[in-house]
Amino acid sequence: MTAPVGRASNGHAPGGYDKHAYEPFAVTVDLAVLTVRDGVLQVLLVERGHEPYAGHWALPGGFVLPHESAETAARRELAEETGLKDVSELHLEQLRTYSEPDRDPRMRVVSVAFAALLPHPPEPHGGGDAVQARWLPYDTAGPLAFDHDRILADAHERVGAKLEYTCLAPSFCPPEFTLGELQQVYETVWGTPLDRPNFRRKVLATPGFVEPVPGAARLTGGRGKPAALYRAGGATTLHPPLLRPTPEGRS
Amino acid sequence: MTAPVGRASNGHAPGGYDKHAYEPFAVTVDLAVLTVRDGVLQVLLVERGHEPYAGHWALPGGFVLPHESAETAARRELAEETGLKDVSELHLEQLRTYSEPDRDPRMRVVSVAFAALLPHPPEPHGGGDAVQARWLPYDTAGPLAFDHDRILADAHERVGAKLEYTCLAPSFCPPEFTLGELQQVYETVWGTPLDRPNFRRKVLATPGFVEPVPGAARLTGGRGKPAALYRAGGATTLHPPLLRPTPEGRS
DNA sequence: GCAAAAGTGTTGACTATACACCCATGC
């Protein structure tokens, strides 16, 4: 529903709607900004300067302004927190909305959570005044403020799942990337090594997943054969999916 | 974030937080209640009695009350709209949150959308006072009020996708069901016929998906061999997934 | 030459699909 006026099922505002009749809800966005750096999954965190949870790390975020959608607010916050000039191309994935009444001790806050995927990690960036912002490894991102541990875990799970059946992975890579870099994205997010020849074949067998940059090549580790460069293709879904290795027994 | 007080990046409420400082947001839930009846995917819709969109069909829903989470509100609305006594076992799936500033012409409404899956379709139920509630086939669910067409489409897509890799399908079935009924869920939601022998094998090959009810059998269409009955098993995810037939060419 | 990373080839095991076929029931 959408301001279900005159509905019998809920006895509210039966003839009109008083905007201030209820305790107002604050609507915020929380961002799980993820990147892969040096083969490690990292997340952008801010240190809180005030109570509650002063001194604790938390996901960046902020209020949705009156004229904004949650997506717009998330993109604005992303630009502010990372210091990036242009965030219009970055992938923003709405995770879900967290609305437990007691998730913020001060007031009623409903938060729309997003996951953002960053290719090249911009440096920490001067946070603001009293708080600092830093990239921290996902694994050591200790207990976070509020319910942000859960949000971060949900973000990781969602991104891991979407790598399987969508063309999300190039969002973690620069505009031109090698298949080795793409594979490292999968391995880092999933935490599993993959067989390189088979990974190549699957990626190249999916039309529109990646397309070669003609003639281009780049050295990756300083040693070894220069790798061919690829761009993201036009496809959005992966058919067939690139399933992560089954962790344990199945049929 | 969660009431990001004292954050420099957004200049709000730098020392405290005035609950009424901003135009308040109304937070509502919208429900796409789906069921499979007579091999047809149906959705529960209510007819609006007031402007805007008076006389139009819309998804059921309502306000999130001050003490409720969105999930709690959705379950309460589900019970009210369907008239079911116990909705605690029904599967509720949070879809996403719709927050475009102009989605409701009257005021700022942020809506958390859910999909609900119903096994046995309870009859339309007397809606309330001026509005009626009805089951309508998904395909003919004409233009709905607000952005509810999009929400409904998102619900369909999500449910269709989740059938592939989770054990969601029994949520559409009564506690004990035949494999034919289970197959009809897949065929109805996906809109594709499936090969019965192969469907059986895949379902039975997934441990924990369904478990047989010992000795039980039931006639389905009045004719034919009585079918064995199954219960939902303990598993939640499907490994390997039960992929829908690829619509067109792939590699 | 050697190590390292990219890229190609091959093989055997598994899986899926498309059927044909049998069983039990109502009319």
Add this chain to the structure above:
DNA sequence: GCATGGGTGTATAGTCAACACTTTTGC
């Protein structure tokens, strides 16, 4: 008997994981 829906068997094509092998670079 026959129509209808449940249930079983099977052969073929296809796919995938594992691993051996070649290529190109820096040192």
